[in-house]
Amino acid sequence: MAFSNNALCMVLLVSVMMMSSLMVTHGGNFYQDCDITWGDQRAKMFNGGQLLSLSLDKTSGSGFRSKKEYLFGRIDMQLKLVAGNSAGTVTTYYLSSEGPSHDEIDFEFLGNLSGDPYILHTNVFTQGKGNREQQFYLWFDPTKNFHTYSIIWIPHHIIFLVDDTPIRVFKNGESIGVPFPKNQPMRIYSSLWNADDWATRGGLVKTDWTKAPFTANYRNFNVQTCSGTCTSSTTSFSSGAWQSQELDAYSRRRLRWVQKYFMIYNYCTDFKRFPQGFPPECRQ
Numbered sequence: 001m002a003f004s005n006n007a008l009c010m011v012l013l014v015s016v017m018m019m020s021s022l023m024v025t026h027g028g029n030f031y032q033d034c035d036i037t038w039g040d041q042r043a044k045m046f047n048g049g050q051l052l053s054l055s056l057d058k059t060s061g062s063g064f065r066s067k068k069e070y071l072f073g074r075i076d077m078q079l080k081l082v083a084g085n086s087a088g089t090v091t092t093y094y095l096s097s098e099g100p101s102h103d104e105i106d107f108e109f110l111g112n113l114s115g116d117p118y119i120l121h122t123n124v125f126t127q128g129k130g131n132r133e134q135q136f137y138l139w140f141d142p143t144k145n146f147h148t149y150s151i152i153w154i155p156h157h158i159i160f161l162v163d164d165t166p167i168r169v170f171k172n173g174e175s176i177g178v179p180f181p182k183n184q185p186m187r188i189y190s191s192l193w194n195a196d197d198w199a200t201r202g203g204l205v206k207t208d209w210t211k212a213p214f215t216a217n218y219r220n221f222n223v224q225t226c227s228g229t230c231t232s233s234t235t236s237f238s239s240g241a242w243q244s245q246e247l248d249a250y251s252r253r254r255l256r257w258v259q260k261y262f263m264i265y266n267y268c269t270d271f272k273r274f275p276q277g278f279p280p281e282c283r284q
C-alpha cells in the first residue's frame, strides 16, 4: 500500500510538473490586472484587490476591464449577482477584441423579480458577426453565493462553463466556412447596466429604482494562458487539463444534462429566424 501510494504521488507530481510547464497560471488581482472603465465610485475594489463590486443607480452603471489582452486561455471569474429584485439589470462578463470586425465571447446575466429566475445569455461573435445566442436558466440561485463562470478558448473550440460544468461548446468550424476567433487578442470586460427595455421578460418588467443601488460582486479572477501551441489531445478534460480537445465522458454527460433541462433558447433551433436554413455551424 505504502509503495503504491508513493508511486501514485510520484505520478501525480510528475504530471503536475508537466502540466505547469505547458501553461502559465495567473491568480488575478483586480488592482494589478484591471482598470475601472466607467461609473466612477460605483465600481470598487476591496481586500487588496481580491474583491470587486459593481453597482448601478439611476444615473449610471459601472464596469471594468483587464489591462492585458489574451490570445487563447482559460478565464475563471466568480460572480455573485444582484440579489432581490434585479429586474431590468444586466450583468455582463465577456471577452472582446477591438475594431469593426471584432471577436467576442459573451456571458450576460439578465435579472428578474425576486424569486424569478435569472437568464444566462451567451453569444459568440466572429469577425464582427454574432447572432449565435443560446440562453439558459441556472440550476442554483446565482445571487446567494459566488459561482464560477469560465471561458476556455483554444484553437479547437470555445467552451462556456458554470462551476466547471460545460454549458456550451462552439467548435472551430473553419473547415466548413465559419470564422473562428484566433488572430485577435481579447480583453476581459464586465459591466452592470440598465437594460429594462429588453432584459426581463422581453422588456415587460422595468427596473425598480426604489431598490437602487444594485450591486454585483466579483472575486477569484484567474487567467491561465498557454505557452506554445495551446492544444493537447492526450490529457483528460476533468483533470484540469483545459487545453484538451475532447470533453471526457462525464463532462459530455453534464453538457447534455444542461442542454436538456436548462437551455431555454438556441438560435440553432429557431426556425422562424432562419427560414432560409440554419447557419453552417448548427449542422456540426
Ligand SMILES: *[C@@H]1O[C@H](CO)[C@@H](O)[C@H](O)[C@H]1NC(C)=O
Binding pocket: 110, 111, 112, 113, 116, 117, 118, 119, 199, 200, 201, 202
Ligand atoms: C423571469 O421570470 C419569468 C417568469 O418566471 C420568466 O418567464 C423569465 O424567463 C425570467 N427571466 C427573465 C430574464 O426574464
